[in-house]
Amino acid sequence: MGCILSIQDLKTSFYTRNGVVKAVEGVDLHLEEGKTFGLIGETGCGKSVLGLSVMRLLPRNARVEGKIFYRGQDLLQFSEGQMQRLRGKKIALIPQNPGSSLNPVLKIGIQIAEALQLHHRLPREQAWAKGREILSWLKLPAPENTMRVYPHQLSGGMKQRVLAAIGMTGAPDLLIADEPTKGLDAVIRSQVVAVLSQMVSQTKATLLVITHDLKVATRLCQQVAVMYAGEIVELGTAEQIFNSPRHPYTRALLAAQPVNGLKPLDGFSPSLINLPPGCKFHPRCGYAREVCRQEHPPLMETIAGNLVRCMFFDQG
Numbered sequence: 467m468g469c470i471l472s473i474q475d476l477k478t479s480f481y482t483r484n485g486v487v488k489a490v491e492g493v494d495l496h497l498e499e500g501k502t503f504g505l506i507g508e509t510g511c512g513k514s515v516l517g518l519s520v521m522r523l524l525p526r527n528a529r530v531e532g533k534i535f536y537r538g539q540d541l542l543q544f545s546e547g548q549m550q551r552l553r554g555k556k557i558a559l560i561p562q563n564p565g566s567s568l569n570p571v572l573k574i575g576i577q578i579a580e581a582l583q584l585h586h587r588l589p590r591e592q593a594w595a596k597g598r599e600i601l602s603w604l605k606l607p608a609p610e611n612t613m614r615v616y617p618h619q620l621s622g623g624m625k626q627r628v629l630a631a632i633g634m635t636g637a638p639d640l641l642i643a644d645e646p647t648k649g650l651d652a653v654i655r656s657q658v659v660a661v662l663s664q665m666v667s668q669t670k671a672t673l674l675v676i677t678h679d680l681k682v683a684t685r686l687c688q689q690v691a692v693m694y695a696g697e698i699v700e701l702g703t704a705e706q707i708f709n710s711p712r713h714p715y716t717r718a719l720l721a722a723q724p725v726n727g728l729k730p731l732d733g734f735s736p737s738l739i740n741l742p743p744g745c746k747f748h749p750r751c752g753y754a755r756e757v758c759r760q761e762h763p764p765l766m767e768t769i770a771g772n773l774v775r776c777m778f779f780d781q782g
């Protein structure tokens with residue numbers, strides 16, 4: 467299978483009053499068609515900005531450099547009109563915040579039907595029926611009733627599934643789900659994960675999941691990239707990342723998961739305005755040496771297909 471999305475040396479910065487925020491700093495990612503890919507990392511490391519860069523949905527103060535090839539065409543060269551034809555149809559985003567992503571004054575059914583009408587030019591009644599079908603497929607109880615309520619009448623998990631439904635209306639071949647399980651309790655989280663995985667297996671869409679929940683990433687993803695301060699610091703199969711992480715940051719992230727006793731990571735993520743020299747993780751790294759404070763490590767291959775940005779990955 468070919469590569470559906472190829473991100474090359476992506477740099478996304480925001481020009482703010484306080485300085486230039488380097489949210490994404492030289493990211494390379496290649497998503498194979500039909501596969502599931504996870505992007506993990508702490509809050510503020512640039513995950514959502516990466517997703518929004520692909521969708522070209524960034525505010526005006528953003529500057530994007532590099533290349534984002536979707537089926538061989540560079541999205542950064544597309545006109546806004548070309549992007550609009552792609553968005554929702556070929557590439558869809560389930561945004562991070564379900565509360566603010568739904569229109570509070572429109573009934574759920576109308577929002578889904580509108581999305582369907584937009585993509586498929588369906589008559590209103592057919593769009594409504596199709597919307598109901600999608601909701602029942604997403605295992606929302608009483609889909610007909612759900613169609614008739616307003617967003618605030620739904621729980622967080624239901625809103626997530628409604629957004630997933632809207633995301634799928636255009637039958638995209640690339641779906642970007644940003645924190646699809648954020649703020650959900652364990653039971654609902656499992657349901658949303660099950661729905662997403664069922665959805666991609668039925669539609670054969672390629673899935674990019676952005677999450678800081680490693681468990682969600684393990685359950686959903688074949689490949690995983692770990693991001694720190696705008697960079698990829700480790701990349702490999704989900705199995706490699708979870709069973710034999712190489713980067714000290716990935717190890718710390720795993721140790722901080724609830725199943726491992728929630729041992730929090732020391733220190734804070736660096737400011738993306740004033741990044742430390744050398745390895746960006748060195749101020750928080752228990753293994754840092756002098757060279758780590760001075761030289762910025764490149765991504766190095768450990769075993770086939772596993773990349774890590776640490777000069778001492780094979781020690782310790």
Ligand SMILES: Nc1ncnc2c1ncn2[C@@H]1O[C@H](COP(=O)(O)OP(=O)(O)OP(=O)(O)O)[C@@H](O)[C@H]1O
Binds near residue numbers: 509511512514562
């Ligand atoms: N419009 C903007 N203007 C300035 N800075 C921004 C803007 N949008 C995002 N940023 C900054 O870019 C950085 C990356 O943000 P991003 O939302 O991608 O983080 P994230 O990894 O998705 O975190 P979370 O897990 O909390 O969603 C942050 O430092 C954020 O403050």
Ligand code: NI
Binds near residue numbers: 514562644645
């Ligand atoms: Ni985010």
